[in-house]
Amino acid sequence: AVIADERGAAVLPALGGALDGVPVIREAAGPALERPRPAGPLDVAYVLFTSGSTGRPKGVPVLHRNVDAYLRFVHDRYGFHTGDVFSQTFDLTFDLSVFDLFAAWGSGGTVVSVPPTAYAALERFVAEHGITVWFSAPSLISQLGRRPQGLRGAFDSLRWSLFCGEPLLARDAAAWQAAAPRSTVENLYGPTELTISCSVHRWDPERTPGRCVNDIVPIGHLHPGLRHLLHDGELCVTGDQMFPGYLDPADDTGRFLDHDGTRWYRTGDLARELPDGELVHLGRRDHQVQVHGVRVELAEVESALRRVGGVRDAVAVPAHGELTAFLLGERRPPGDLARELRTMLPRAVIPRRYAYLDAFPLNANRKVDRKELSARAAAER
Known part of the structure; x- marks a missing residue:
């Protein structure tokens, strides 16, 4: 829950501390509001917690300016409209679910929650609901591909097929393209701290396979308004979608890089830059092990x-x-x-x-x- 004061600013006061440009707020007081308060660019839009897969979960406050920059890019790139029907495969505690909701609300489209039981006959579910925008983790593809009926031609209604949350393998991208021949397949990348996703690569069956490393589809180019640098191989990003810092300031330690007068978020991901500026994902820094x-x-x-x-x-x-x-x-x-x-x-x-x-x-x-x-x-x- 986020507590807001009479000025409309929001934060979780119980965790203490002030964010950059965001005041510490006490409990709301006074009569009920007669109309919604406008939100400013530095106000908190929502707060999510990281999964804690690499340690204690960390609170990530995402500002309105971060979300605005992201949605402007998304709607310009994909041209969503009132006829689009969006899948919702991610739990609401996972930041990728924000895409499903905000992109649908922003375009006047429809969101359809995909229950676990639907995956046994997913092609029927997608057809019955007329889903046009699919968004999920890539693991689904190999899971569906093991079925006797396979995948080819299963999802004719899709016009966009988006994958994020873990590396997308080239063979899985090709399999999904065969399953959804009328859709454009894209690989998205981005940690919660960079607002949902921050880079994208469009699958091309002729061009993409030759650009893969370890059979992993490139994570592509950063969104407009973002910049990157590679610091000892680690991908660091700054710009409009970067959050200001964790709810607990102690969590900021080691997660930011000050370089050339700019603050960069350290993603923990290892990457390489191709000659045209596209980025390829080489793995997680915490997945480097010594044997x-x-x-x-x-x-x-x-x-x-x-x-x-x-x-x-x-x-x-x-x-x-x-x-x-x-x-x-x-x-x-x-x-x-x-x-x-x-x-x-x-x-x-x-x-x-x-x-x-x-x-x-x-x-x-x-x-x-x-x-x-x-x-x-x-x-x-």
Whole structure:
């Protein structure tokens, strides 16, 4: 809940401290308002908490100026209108749900919540509700692709297909394009602190595959009004969509970079810039692990695992000083897997344990639940 005073400014006073340009507010007092108070650019539009996947959840106040910059870009790029029907696949505690609601409200469109039961016959659900704008985490694609009927031609009503929240694999993007041949497929990227998403790449079956790293679709160009720099390989961003700081000022420590007179948000993501300025995602800084003295990026291990015969998808997690690989696909002896991996990876970082699953566990937002897989690996010796 956000408490506002008679001036319309908002903050969570119980957590204390003032945000840049936003006053500390006490409890609202006085008679009920006769009309809504206008909101200023520096007022808080909403507050979300990070998932806590890399530590304690942090409160992220997003300002009206941040949301305004984001929505101006979105509506200009996609041309949403009153006839559009938006899927809502994300939990309301996840910032990507804000896109579904605000984009629909801003265009006069309709939002349809997608219940868990709908995924068993998703093509029927999408057709019955006339959904035209699909937005979800990429994990859904491989999950649907394992069905006997496959995906091809399943979603003819879609005109936009947007994915965000985790890396989009090239083969999954191609599979979804075949499933929704009339839609434009885009890969979005952005942490909560940069307001929903901050960069975008449009899938092109001829051009995109050659630009992928570890089979991951590029995260593209930043939105107008944003700038980036790469600091020791870490993507740092500043501009109109950057939040002012966490609710608890102590959480700001280590999350910002002061460079060339400007404050930059440190995303924690590793990236590379292509010659035309597009960005490719290389993994999370906290996904860099050291195994037997060798530093390795988990995305590289997972990419190698996906190239092993019979493996459809893979997730690697560290446990007990070794790597454990969770696999989908044809079950093969661990020795066979290791022999193939030795042609692609240093011997020290080849996973020592392999576990086959029928499906990866997903969290509430249908993203691969790495915390659950890490807990499973840690529980085994």
